[in-house]
Amino acid sequence: MNLTIESVRLTPILVADPPLLNTQGVHQPYTPRLIIEVETADGITGIGETYGDTKYLELAQPFAEKLKGRQASDLNGLFGVADEVAVDASRVSGQVDVGGLRGVQTADKLRLSVVSGFEVACLDALGKALGLPVHTLLGGKVRDAVEYSAYLFYRWAGHPEGVPCEKDDWGAAVDPAGVVEQARKFKERYGFTSFKLKGGVFAPEEEIAAVRALAEAFPGHPLRLDPNGAWSVETSLKVAEELGDVLEYLEDPALGTPAMAEVAARTGVPLATNMCVTTFAEIKEAFTRDAVQVVLSDHHYWGGLRNTQQLAAICRTFGVGVSMHSNTHLGISLAAMTHVASTVPNLHHACDSHYPWQSEDVLTERMTFESGKVAVSDLPGLGVELDHDKLRFLHRRWLDDDGTLKDRDDAAAMRVADPDWTTPPVPRW
Ligand SMILES: O=C([O-])C(=O)C[C@H](O)[C@@H](O)C(=O)[O-]
Numbered sequence: 001m002n003l004t005i006e007s008v009r010l011t012p013i014l015v016a017d018p019p020l021l022n023t024q025g026v027h028q029p030y031t032p033r034l035i036i037e038v039e040t041a042d043g044i045t046g047i048g049e050t051y052g053d054t055k056y057l058e059l060a061q062p063f064a065e066k067l068k069g070r071q072a073s074d075l076n077g078l079f080g081v082a083d084e085v086a087v088d089a090s091r092v093s094g095q096v097d098v099g100g101l102r103g104v105q106t107a108d109k110l111r112l113s114v115v116s117g118f119e120v121a122c123l124d125a126l127g128k129a130l131g132l133p134v135h136t137l138l139g140g141k142v143r144d145a146v147e148y149s150a151y152l153f154y155r156w157a158g159h160p161e162g163v164p165c166e167k168d169d170w171g172a173a174v175d176p177a178g179v180v181e182q183a184r185k186f187k188e189r190y191g192f193t194s195f196k197l198k199g200g201v202f203a204p205e206e207e208i209a210a211v212r213a214l215a216e217a218f219p220g221h222p223l224r225l226d227p228n229g230a231w232s233v234e235t236s237l238k239v240a241e242e243l244g245d246v247l248e249y250l251e252d253p254a255l256g257t258p259a260m261a262e263v264a265a266r267t268g269v270p271l272a273t274n275m276c277v278t279t280f281a282e283i284k285e286a287f288t289r290d291a292v293q294v295v296l297s298d299h300h301y302w303g304g305l306r307n308t309q310q311l312a313a314i315c316r317t318f319g320v321g322v323s324m325h326s327n328t329h330l331g332i333s334l335a336a337m338t339h340v341a342s343t344v345p346n347l348h349h350a351c352d353s354h355y356p357w358q359s360e361d362v363l364t365e366r367m368t369f370e371s372g373k374v375a376v377s378d379l380p381g382l383g384v385e386l387d388h389d390k391l392r393f394l395h396r397r398w399l400d401d402d403g404t405l406k407d408r409d410d411a412a413a414m415r416v417a418d419p420d421w422t423t424p425p426v427p428r429w
């Protein structure tokens, strides 16, 4: 068996995205992703997926070059390769990432976000070469299916008039009734039994009313609310008090570890985060201050599936819960998330996934949810197959774009509807 990497193909694409609202604006009609193909000397191809914005592409190109001639099995070596790739300082502000709402932006995190796509592709190739599923390469699954939660968003029925986009049948959700209706559709279509509402969009009272309406419509179902740090400590505490009886956890009510620690000290409602613990360096302060009770891992920016396992082990050591965060992603990443989640013993909360919002994919067969769960594949590698025609079609869309959509910008998308829109200050309420 020859696992030498002979070629690496990088294909940036634009995929349709609905008008999902968050505290910074609204999703653009198309969002960038990068599809990675790693081919071994034996002609085996492994696939991976990660963020597709320019700053990731800039790193992925030199990274891909350095990978040629290395072994697909040399997963630890990927981090050394990443260290050799220079990050343009202007790409990392050290501030919270405005495009993706996933915490501070650092050069290391950018590198890890690229490493993760290659690590998944190498694991897929390795699994196919050995005839083993990715979960076996990760030490073996401890469950046969992984549970996901319905990721509810306030949204418009469609993108603003005149904006080229794909249509969908979800309808608008801008009030409690709309949110409940959306949750019903999620339950009907995918069988989800826990619900997360993306908040920070409307005033807290309106979002409290929406979560109350969900609790009435779905009694006993786990509920979460995530305003992406849009609230002050006092507002966070007020929401926690009003919704404490129905929330499984409150996600990033306030921005940053000090504010989260203050909220956590004064409420019994568990706090989850994908904003203040997003790198290994951030763990110590957050855990010693008891600022968070659940960390939402994300293999994309934590640096891959094995780093996700390491994060889970640290959480287990400190008695902190673990689950999964999601940005817009396609089926390759859902497959990767499912493999790693199946190996984490202490994963006791349903994971987030944007996948139901994505009408387009690059797989020959879409991933499916049964009773809110994705079955863990036992096929070699990730157990999914790339559809090259679909990939070409979505790449063509990326090539044809004039640059407006090549970098995610929720504020710019919002300005199409509201020309005066600027990213709100934090805390917003
Ligand atoms: O905090 C979170 O769960 C996210 O940031 C997930 C996504 O980025 C979501 O907020 C979005 O895409 O608008």
Ligand SMILES: [Mg+2]
Pocket (backbone or CB within 6 Å): 226, 228, 251, 252, 273, 274, 275, 325
């Ligand atoms: Mg979040």
